[in-house]
Amino acid sequence: MIFNSLDFGIFLPIVFILYWFVFQKHLKAQNALIALASYLFYGWWDWRFLSLIIFSSVIDYVIGLRLQKTDLKHQRKLLLWTSVFVNLGFLGFFKYFNFFIDNFVEAFSFFGYQIPNTSLNIILPVGISFYTFQTLSYTIDVYRKQLKPTKDFIAFTAFVSFFPQLVAGPIERATNLLPQFYKKREFDYANAVLGMRQILWGLFKKVVIADNCARLANEIFNNSADYGGTTLILGALMFTFQIYGDFSGYSDIAIGTSRLFGFKLMKNFAFPYFSRDIAEFWRRWHISLSTWFRDYLYIPLGGSRGGTVMKVRNTFIIFVVSGFWHGANWTFIVWGALNAIYFLPLLLRNKNRVHTGEIAENRLFPSFIELKGMLVTFSLTVLAWVFFRAENISHAVQYLYDLFLGIGSYKNIFITYNLLKDFNLTLLLILILFVCVEWFGRKQEFALEKMNRISGRPFRWLAYFSIILIIGIFMPTEETPFIYFQF
Numbered sequence: 001m002i003f004n005s006l007d008f009g010i011f012l013p014i015v016f017i018l019y020w021f022v023f024q025k026h027l028k029a030q031n032a033l034i035a036l037a038s039y040l041f042y043g044w045w046d047w048r049f050l051s052l053i054i055f056s057s058v059i060d061y062v063i064g065l066r067l068q069k070t071d072l073k074h075q076r077k078l079l080l081w082t083s084v085f086v087n088l089g090f091l092g093f094f095k096y097f098n099f100f101i102d103n104f105v106e107a108f109s110f111f112g113y114q115i116p117n118t119s120l121n122i123i124l125p126v127g128i129s130f131y132t133f134q135t136l137s138y139t140i141d142v143y144r145k146q147l148k149p150t151k152d153f154i155a156f157t158a159f160v161s162f163f164p165q166l167v168a169g170p171i172e173r174a175t176n177l178l179p180q181f182y183k184k185r186e187f188d189y190a191n192a193v194l195g196m197r198q199i200l201w202g203l204f205k206k207v208v209i210a211d212n213c214a215r216l217a218n219e220i221f222n223n224s225a226d227y228g229g230t231t232l233i234l235g236a237l238m239f240t241f242q243i244y245g246d247f248s249g250y251s252d253i254a255i256g257t258s259r260l261f262g263f264k265l266m267k268n269f270a271f272p273y274f275s276r277d278i279a280e281f282w283r284r285w286h287i288s289l290s291t292w293f294r295d296y297l298y299i300p301l302g303g304s305r306g307g308t309v310m311k312v313r314n315t316f317i318i319f320v321v322s323g324f325w326h327g328a329n330w331t332f333i334v335w336g337a338l339n340a341i342y343f344l345p346l347l348l349r350n351k352n353r354v355h356t357g358e359i360a361e362n363r364l365f366p367s368f369i370e371l372k373g374m375l376v377t378f379s380l381t382v383l384a385w386v387f388f389r390a391e392n393i394s395h396a397v398q399y400l401y402d403l404f405l406g407i408g409s410y411k412n413i414f415i416t417y418n419l420l421k422d423f424n425l426t427l428l429l430i431l432i433l434f435v436c437v438e439w440f441g442r443k444q445e446f447a448l449e450k451m452n453r454i455s456g457r458p459f460r461w462l463a464y465f466s467i468i469l470i471i472g473i474f475m476p477t478e479e480t481p482f483i484y485f486q487f
Helices: 006-022 027-069 073-110 128-143 153-161 174-181 189-222 229-260 278-284 287-298 308-326 330-348 368-389 393-405 410-423 426-440 457-474
Strands: none
Touching: 006 027, 006 229, 027 073, 027 128, 027 153, 073 128, 128 153, 128 174, 128 287, 153 174, 189 229, 189 410, 189 426, 189 457, 229 368, 229 393, 229 410, 278 287, 278 330, 278 368, 287 308, 308 330, 330 368, 330 393, 368 393, 410 426
């Protein structure tokens, strides 16, 4: 089930009514409803893979209780590694088995040895990378004694499978989300309105921005050999807006939906395309994943505490692993390594924490230096996204080669204009409007958070109606899954 579907449009009100009007006075019943609704939400795609979530939940629930009963170091480590191997074992098999087999066969073929390829027709379970990391955070935090293990199995299963963020995040920490299932939730009208506003903005990002940019990006990337530099730049830009609108749109809908049920999820995006350097970008992009790798991988490896060699090593590990987390393709690994290369000069010069405040704080527009930093960072990000979007390494390299080779051709500019015109020139105007709204709302949790401050209810409702109208006009005729469902 996806957020931008009729099925979810029916599912959400039913669960909401049951949650607040039938089970409001019974906390365990509410949690059970959340768990069952989450299983229905996930099983709507393929009920067979529910067994993976349930099995992971049972394993980590039991391991958590066992960790509480022993202080013996070797037993605690054995329990922790059991959880790690079981969870990452599932993830490795379903997501990376064929990748390693194919590359193993190719490596032997390179040296003249032919061995049979045993690739399997494996279906990748939706969201496995997200809920695996979520349940792992619980076991690790219990092992570190940063969290007491729960004895409430229903609350734990609801935490692992919480449907708003189950398949594409944010990747919630057990220390943040799990305790919220222990406390009685009271309906908060103001918070629910805020949630609906965030859902609306998330749908706008997905349906209007991401899906329409995707049409143009797909046309250009799928036929990149037929186009010149200017058109290829347009394709890279369209994918840049597509992936942001798609993924941050999902996060907005997930966080907004959670508000409707009295839960608070962590912020996952903080207007990353306004970043002034690549370090700031990674503090603002996919925050739940970046902080997960920081706390559970980068810091345990030594972080930035060691010498230069250790800093470089740990930086490359964290970015390459982050890239590999996204998919079993060398393009993701190169994308991660490229971002590590971007990041290293800042780290080595101790400049990676320079921009921690808001851009253009107390000002309407950025300074010249801030604007230059934004443009450079955005340009580097766009180039890196080419590897993320390309089919393979050779496609990405050829794409970038053709992009730079034909960047100054007037003929290409004319072709680009006609291509954009064939799709919809109005899309450019909407993109400009979208960037402006995001800029003016950059100090908020999401762009429309303070919309209630607009004086006069008629003006607010006019703004809401306008957004809904634009969504209706630009909504694709077919349901389009979110990009990060494949991860």
